[in-house]
Amino acid sequence: MPRLYRVQLEVKGLPEDIFVIEQLKKYFATDDKTKYVKAVDGVDLVLRKAEVLGVVGESGSGKSTIAYTVMGMYEPTSGRILFKGRDISSRATKRPMEVKKELQIVFQDPSTSLNPQRTIAQILGLPLRVHKLADSKGITDKVVELLNMVELSEDYLYKYPRALGGGERQLIAIARALATRPDLMILDEPTSALDVSVQAKIINTLIRLQSELGMSYLFITHDLSLMRNLAHRVAIMYLGKVVEVAPTQEFFEAPLHPYTQMLLSSIPVVSEVEDALKPEKVIARGEIPSPVDVPSGCRFHTRCTLVMDVCCQEEPDMVRIGSDRFVSCHLHTK
Amino acid sequence: MAEVLLNIDDLHIGYRVYKGTLKVLDGIRLVVHTGEKVGVVGETGCGKTTTMRAVMGILPRQAIIKGGRITFKGKDVMVCGPQGIRTVRTDGMSMIFQDPTAALNPVFTVGEQLADVIKYSHVGRGLERRGAQQAITAMSIEALKQTALPDPQRIITNYPFQLSGGMRQRVCISMALVTARDLLIADEPTTNLDVTIQDQVLRLIKQLVEEKGMSLILVTHSLGVARMMSDRIYVMYAGNIVEAAPTEKVFGNPLHPYTQGLLRSVPKLTGEGIGFGIPGRIPDYFNPPAGCRFYPRCDFRLPECENEKPELYETDEGHYVACFIHR
Numbered sequence: 001m002p003r004l005y006r007v008q009l010e011v012k013g014l015p016e017d018i019f020v021i022e023q024l025k026k027y028f029a030t031d032d033k034t035k036y037v038k039a040v041d042g043v044d045l046v047l048r049k050a051e052v053l054g055v056v057g058e059s060g061s062g063k064s065t066i067a068y069t070v071m072g073m074y075e076p077t078s079g080r081i082l083f084k085g086r087d088i089s090s091r092a093t094k095r096p097m098e099v100k101k102e103l104q105i106v107f108q109d110p111s112t113s114l115n116p117q118r119t120i121a122q123i124l125g126l127p128l129r130v131h132k133l134a135d136s137k138g139i140t141d142k143v144v145e146l147l148n149m150v151e152l153s154e155d156y157l158y159k160y161p162r163a164l165g166g167g168e169r170q171l172i173a174i175a176r177a178l179a180t181r182p183d184l185m186i187l188d189e190p191t192s193a194l195d196v197s198v199q200a201k202i203i204n205t206l207i208r209l210q211s212e213l214g215m216s217y218l219f220i221t222h223d224l225s226l227m228r229n230l231a232h233r234v235a236i237m238y239l240g241k242v243v244e245v246a247p248t249q250e251f252f253e254a255p256l257h258p259y260t261q262m263l264l265s266s267i268p269v270v271s272e273v274e275d276a277l278k279p280e281k282v283i284a285r286g287e288i289p290s291p292v293d294v295p296s297g298c299r300f301h302t303r304c305t306l307v308m309d310v311c312c313q314e315e316p317d318m319v320r321i322g323s324d325r326f327v328s329c330h331l332h333t334k
Numbered sequence: 335m336a337e338v339l340l341n342i343d344d345l346h347i348g349y350r351v352y353k354g355t356l357k358v359l360d361g362i363r364l365v366v367h368t369g370e371k372v373g374v375v376g377e378t379g380c381g382k383t384t385t386m387r388a389v390m391g392i393l394p395r396q397a398i399i400k401g402g403r404i405t406f407k408g409k410d411v412m413v414c415g416p417q418g419i420r421t422v423r424t425d426g427m428s429m430i431f432q433d434p435t436a437a438l439n440p441v442f443t444v445g446e447q448l449a450d451v452i453k454y455s456h457v458g459r460g461l462e463r464r465g466a467q468q469a470i471t472a473m474s475i476e477a478l479k480q481t482a483l484p485d486p487q488r489i490i491t492n493y494p495f496q497l498s499g500g501m502r503q504r505v506c507i508s509m510a511l512v513t514a515r516d517l518l519i520a521d522e523p524t525t526n527l528d529v530t531i532q533d534q535v536l537r538l539i540k541q542l543v544e545e546k547g548m549s550l551i552l553v554t555h556s557l558g559v560a561r562m563m564s565d566r567i568y569v570m571y572a573g574n575i576v577e578a579a580p581t582e583k584v585f586g587n588p589l590h591p592y593t594q595g596l597l598r599s600v601p602k603l604t605g606e607g608i609g610f611g612i613p614g615r616i617p618d619y620f621n622p623p624a625g626c627r628f629y630p631r632c633d634f635r636l637p638e639c640e641n642e643k644p645e646l647y648e649t650d651e652g653h654y655v656a657c658f659i660h661r
Contacts, residue, residue, distance in 0.1 A: 058528035165615045195377040195555065200599035200611030222528065225601040229608050252603065266533035267603070268558030270585055274603040284530040287498055 019047035024079035041240035054231030104177035110169035167198035345402030356619035373564030427517035428510035434502035445490030477508040
């Protein structure tokens with residue numbers, strides 16, 4: 001029986017914030033330049049050393065925009081991104097090499113994120129050469145070492161991505177991100193294009209690598225049940241804002257925000273034990289509003305079952321509940 | 335037992351490609367009774383959609399039917415000719431596709447597309463010439479209203495691009511259910527939707543199917559969705575049915591090694607960690623394994639699995655499994 005990998009829920013030693021996002025905003029102008037799509041609209045997040053933070057949200061919630069802004073593919077409209085105390089809120093082209101080395105990303109679709117014209121050896125060798133981590137003699141050994149880290153044999157060296165299945169391609173993408181031994185890895189829905197039987201293998205590999213190398217993960221996903229098994233803390237996003245942040249266990253025992261309750265009770269599960277863990281059925285209703293015309297007050301008030309008068313006018317602040325939980329909802333502000 | 339509505343018997347379908355023939359479906363047997371909700375579960379490329387397309391008679395041109403029979407209400411739909419299959423499509427069954435954006439025609443309004451469905455069905459043929467247009471519009475609005483779409487009068491004048499993904503899928507559902515049918519085939523109806531929208535759409539399909547006393551085939555890759563929606567489940571792997579059983583037995587006592595592996599791989603809310611998945615890949619359809627198609631990936635394989643193909647053995651009432659271990 002193969003071993004099950006589980007994330008250790010207690011972080012050893014003193015937690016250290018290695019990555020901080022402060023009031024991050026990213027707006028995109030619409031085609032006629034009259035309005036803005038407020039993809040990310042004031043987000044604060046903290047990621048500690050050797051921690052897995054799950055960022056969960058539905059389509060249009062801005063979770064991928066956060067990933068791309070952190071990677072420097074977009075310049076933030078306002079706000080700051082701090083990595084190990086250093087301000088990196090700029091485009092990737094303006095960032096120093098050592099920051100790029102320590103910050104890596106794995107994209108959702110491995111068939112488009114790997115160059116179809118390069119062999120696996122070339123794909124994995126590139127980051128090693130760019131960051132001068134190996135000379136031309138030692139490079140093949142290093143690449144084989146990377147392949148072994150993701151449990152692939154050296155037979156893959158001279159294959160092309162098209163000869164690989166989706167799961168193996170994603171493992172190659174992970175190996176490429178590992179090449180520079182990053183401290184922070186951003187995983188943008190790395191398994192949502194894969195079948196569950198393949199996803200299981202990838203997730204177990206990611207958990208093993210995280211505990212072996214002590215990396216931090218910013219794991220972006222729409223799958224809450226996956227986060228239950230993987231993340232130390234989860235942050236739930238809705239329409240460009242974080243609505244709730246909590247340690248995984250506490251979060252799944254008692255979700256506080258009405259949106260997270262709706263989200264959790266909408267998940268289809270496969271056993272009665274899990275049915276019992278879901279919050280009381282909150283009937284999902286309404287559509288996700290357009291991020292161009294964000295509702296006034298609390299963004300969720302158009303779909304909320306517990307809506308009050310104040311929700312339509314005032315935007316709730318993030319409040320602290322207990323030691324490490326945050327929620328932004330008027331029900332909890334008093 | 336209720337009477338049999340749809341019976342797929344030993345269906346073999348291949349696809350002609352440049353290099354030869356892909357032997358995809360390999361003896362599918364599937365039965366749907368009147369008023370029953372059946373789930374078909376399987377991963378990418380296992381032939382779920384091919385099976386459903388064969389039932390509707392909408393296979394692509396490269397497909398070759400190499401054997402088998404599909405009977406719907408006692409009539410063989412593969413030999414009934416163009417007129418026969420048209421009647422099946424307009425009055426017998428309807429289908430909801432995975433991608434509502436591709437299923438709707440972008441250059442016609444929602445109202446026009448709904449009107450076409452009604453016009454060519456038995457309902458439309460029975461309408462008096464005079465007043466037909468008003469009757470059709472009224473029925474369209476009623477159908478949209480049933481799917482909880484806000485402001486149906488406005489929506490019938492909209493083009494698909496003016497609606498959101500969830501709304502488009504609701505329009506597809508109203509097109510599928512606007513006239514009375516016996517069978518609804520929903521092919522991954524919620525795969526492109528967010529969970530909170532998925533929940534709404536699934537509950538809607540279930541409610542409407544039950545209200546109208548229809549049968550349902552729900553094709554999905556999500557075990558959770560199948561559990562929520564169906565009375566009985568067929569598990570498919572590489573063009574074979576590997577397990578067929580009532581829903582509670584599939585989840586309570588899965589017998590086929592593939593079903594077990596699949597269930598282990600699903601991330602659970604209990605946080606117990608994720609199973610190790612199923613090593614390997616789906617077989618190459620040019621040269622599928624001679625015996626059990628799961629043989630190369632199976633942890634429990636026996637010597638005979640390599641060259642002999644297991645049949646569906648009944649282990650328990652209504653629980654069938656295609657595996658020599660349960661012979």
